[in-house]
Amino acid sequence: DFFPEELRRCLRSLFRRLLTRLDPETTIIIHEYDGSTVDELHNAAEVYLGHHCVADAATVRLFMDRGSSRPIALLLPDCHTTNDTFRGIPLRWSSDIGRSSTKASKKQRHLKLSFPRQHRHVVSSFYMPHILKEAESICLMTRERRLYTNTHANDDYRFWCPAPFAHPSNLDTLAIDPTLRDDIRADLLRFVGRQDYYARVGRRWKRSYLLYGPPGTGKTSLVAAIANFLEFDVFHIDLTAVDSNLELHRLLDSTTPGSVIVVEDIDCSLDLGDRMEETEYDGAEGTTILSCVLDFMDGLWTSSEEEAISLSGVLNFVDGLWSSSVGERLMIFTTNHPERLDPALLRPGRMDRQIHLSYCQPAAFRVLARNYLEVGEEHELMAEVDALLKEVNMTPAEIAEIFMGCDGDGTGADAAMQKVVDELRRRRLKEAVSPDDDGQLSGE
Ligand SMILES: Nc1ncnc2c1ncn2[C@@H]1O[C@H](COP(=O)(O)OP(=O)(O)OP(=O)(O)O)[C@@H](O)[C@H]1O
Numbered sequence: 001d002f003f004p005e006e007l008r009r010c011l012r013s014l015f016r017r018l019l020t021r022l023d024p025e026t027t028i029i030i031h032e033y034d035g036s037t038v039d040e041l042h043n044a045a046e047v048y049l050g051h052h053c054v055a056d057a058a059t060v061r062l063f064m065d066r067g068s069s070r071p072i073a074l075l076l077p078d079c080h081t082t083n084d085t086f087r088g089i090p091l092r093w094s095s096d097i098g099r100s101s102t103k104a105s106k107k108q109r110h111l112k113l114s115f116p117r118q119h120r121h122v123v124s125s126f127y128m129p130h131i132l133k134e135a136e137s138i139c140l141m142t143r144e145r146r147l148y149t150n151t152h153a154n155d156d157y158r159f160w161c162p163a164p165f166a167h168p169s170n171l172d173t174l175a176i177d178p179t180l181r182d183d184i185r186a187d188l189l190r191f192v193g194r195q196d197y198y199a200r201v202g203r204r205w206k207r208s209y210l211l212y213g214p215p216g217t218g219k220t221s222l223v224a225a226i227a228n229f230l231e232f233d234v235f236h237i238d239l240t241a242v243d244s245n246l247e248l249h250r251l252l253d254s255t256t257p258g259s260v261i262v263v264e265d266i267d268c269s270l271d272l273g274d275r276m277e278e279t280e281y282d283g284a285e286g287t288t289i290l291s292c293v294l295d296f297m298d299g300l301w302t303s304s305e306e307e308a309i310s311l312s313g314v315l316n317f318v319d320g321l322w323s324s325s326v327g328e329r330l331m332i333f334t335t336n337h338p339e340r341l342d343p344a345l346l347r348p349g350r351m352d353r354q355i356h357l358s359y360c361q362p363a364a365f366r367v368l369a370r371n372y373l374e375v376g377e378e379h380e381l382m383a384e385v386d387a388l389l390k391e392v393n394m395t396p397a398e399i400a401e402i403f404m405g406c407d408g409d410g411t412g413a414d415a416a417m418q419k420v421v422d423e424l425r426r427r428r429l430k431e432a433v434s435p436d437d438d439g440q441l442s443g444e
């Protein structure tokens with residue numbers, strides 16, 4: 001009582017700091033059971049750790065819950081430790097097993113979370129809710145996991161995530177111009193090797209590609225080849241099945257580092273271009289809703305994420321503004337109609353690279369002939385195919401289809417080459433008769 005208030009405050013603060021120095025860590029214990037009921041927080045923490053922290057652990061526990069929508073879960077084994085960080089705070093999780101206070105005969109698991117004492121408020125007020133939210137979206141994602149097939153047979157999938165990625169396409173079997181192939185390979189290697197560079201220039205470690213071209217020119221095959229080349233997981237997102245911006249946000253957040261996020265046929269997914277034109281913003285001359293969206297993107301995400309999915313939602317998604325996750329992400333969008341896309345989606349920085357995949361050219365044809373028929377430069381029909389491909393359009397898919405229909409022996413290869421020549425000649429003739437009709441494929 002003899003000390004003035006300022007001095008008392010100062011002493012209290014010094015005393016607190018001293019205590020923190022003496023015992024710098026706080027530990028939170030989360031039991032598996034609270035009495036006889038399962039503790040939801042324990043469940044959520046297990047799901048969260050399985051998804052974000054223990055994937056690289058030397059030892060993991062696999063758990064299968066009969067009848068659950070989560071067939072196999074990745075868990076932290078008993079008496080193991082793993083680390084996490086949140087807002088720069090180092091957090092150590094360990095799993096332990098001990099005697100339950102209520103079920104005396106049974107041992108019960110618990111998770112221990114240790115962190116520097118001074119971050120107690122952040123951990124309880126922000127990290128714990130973050131875990132619950134993350135666990136919820138991971139479960140949502142797992143429920144909606146569908147096997148993605150190249151034929152698109154199952155159209156109700158939302159996306160496909162790290163199950164075994166077994167598409168055989170690779171950059172060497174892809175029939176594209178060799179210069180383009182080398183360029184894509186170099187670009188990908190530069191991207192994955194530049195973690196420090198992205199951090200230094202203050203950008204998220206992500207890159208976006210737009211693959212465009214007529215159907216059957218290898219857009220999907222290139223996506224698979226890129227994923228195989230980088231050994232990345234593939235997340236396939238069907239925007240038409242995503243109901244709200246919030247859901248899109250969650251999907252993005254549940255992707256893991258080292259993944260390719262694919263949105264196919266972006267022009268069909270959302271009528272973005274039309275939506276932009278319809279909603280002219282009645283402000284100053286030349287100001288459209290587009291400029292508002294772009295202004296908004298330079299700031300922070302403030303609008304209601306519960307809204308039905310919108311252009312701004314997709315733009316945020318592309319810019320990675322929503323993602324609180326770290327690690328490298330490659331986003332690939334495909335379209336048959338790039339002219340239908342809003343320029344806002346295509347501007348540099350948002351779409352880093354546009355890759356045109358077109359009808360088969362001589363160099364690409366050689367790759368197909370070598371792969372499918374083991375036929376090389378020396379084949380007698382090669383020169384004629386080269387000349388015809390310069391005049392008429394045929395996609396790699398159409399050529400591959402003809403090759404697949406022939407036997408793989410020597411006579412089969414000759415017959416396949418002849419069939420391609422016949423088809424090209426037929427198309428050239430057809431074009432000569434009706435020059436407006438550019439064969440089976442039109443409207444690139
Ligand atoms: N450039 C290519 N190199 C090798 N094979 C190709 C190529 N383009 C197409 N194909 C073959 O054709 C099939 C269809 O190709 P793909 O699905 O990659 O085309 P796409 O451009 O994605 O078509 P869409 O626009 O209709 O989705 C593939 O399974 C592959 O066998």
